[in-house]
Amino acid sequence: MDTAIEVKDLTKTYGSLTAVNNISITIKRGEIFGLLGTNGAGKTTTLEMIEGLRRPDSGAISVCGLDVIKNRKDVKEIIGVQLQNTSIYEKLSLEELIELFGGYYKKALPTSEILEAVSLSEKRKSYIGQLSGGQKQRIALALALVNDPEVLFLDEPTNALDPQTRRSIWEIIEVLKAKGKTIIMNTHYMEEAERLCDRVGIMDHGEIIALGSPAELIAGQKTESLSGKDATLENVFLILTGKTIRDF
């Protein structure tokens, strides 16, 4: 079967606010799919519904053929999740933490392999509380990898990181893609989406307003208003979502 994630007619409302409005997405196995959008566009809510953290008001979600709501336990075994600002036991060493998480799953990768994958082998005896921001981000990624998941959810994996650390995380993600993992990620960095994602969906007001490969989206706007060095995903994003700041 070729489909990793199938989302159909997904809706979530909070009071009078429709956070996610009837969206459908199909993500192929081995694909990196990026969800882009302004703050409050519904990206995190969408991810959290697919992860099973939030219950949708309506719609259907399946991950590797399993219904996320009905088969919650089985889905947990095959997905890995990196949350925005993961906070975890500060007084455990990296090794202890990875080992602990590995114990929660039916199958888990060896701790040394996980730490190697995120280049934190030398820090294995350090407490989580002693790590830098970039190292914590990598540990959050490592926790998503312990069960060798088929599908990975990355919620702003390089948020607030320096360019070097950001690139190191990109490299980790590219290695995961080469291993055939399906990855769905949120990001505010268009450069990141252009480099990593096979396809992106741009969300606005809870709806997907554009869907395609970064190159397709750029090509779609090219004739109208973009040319030369302005032909970037960032400019496409600004044209589609407007230039007004979306704080609320």
Added chain:
Amino acid sequence: MSILAKQIRIEMILFLRNRQNLFLTLAFPVMMILLFGAVFKDQIWGGVSSINFLVPGIVVMSLMMVCMNNNAVKIVDERTRGIYRRLFLTPLRRETLLLSNIVVRYLVTIVSALLVIAVGIGVYGADIEGSRFLFWLILTLGSLTFISLGFFLTSFAKNTSSVMTLCMAVLFAFMFLGGCFWPTEQLPESIMPLCKALPSYHLNAAFRMVVLQNAGGIDVIKELPVVIGWFVVSFILAVKFFKWE
């Protein structure tokens, strides 16, 4: 090793690596028995030497601190930091996490009680007799009661400072009105009905019956309906209102 055993081990490691926990649950009760023992040295209260009276009282204080205050703060801290949210993305079951917390609290309660008794005997020559089985039984009931009450109290608190304040208010009322540090006969008659409604009052009374009068099982059990009531009600309320996230 089962997931539960691994989780208990990790919860214990985390407990021991936190100095604040160690101080509040182990060092502080010892300091209190040393302090009160010195202040009331050689006094006779209701026909018994003050130290024999104080040891059970400070055991009850430590039990409340370990099971209610310190645990409630820990739970709210982990909850507000999003640790449970992350943990429950894995197949870890809520029951496993809950049970591991309870087991650690129970073990620490026993260690803390033994420390207080050892210091009472070793430093002030306290005369602790009576049935060890009954002592253990009362300790277990008290521990489960205050663990339940602590879990229930976390449901009112949005952050650690609010849960700390709430638990502190409850602890102080329970300690002073429950007769941890002096006989409640010294309090005004008018507030006795309130004192007798508190679980700490009856835990103190039951412990003292065992260690001072070598009381039997029937007499001790007659002292405990109020505590059992607190346990049942706290347990039901905790189940109903406690939230992991």
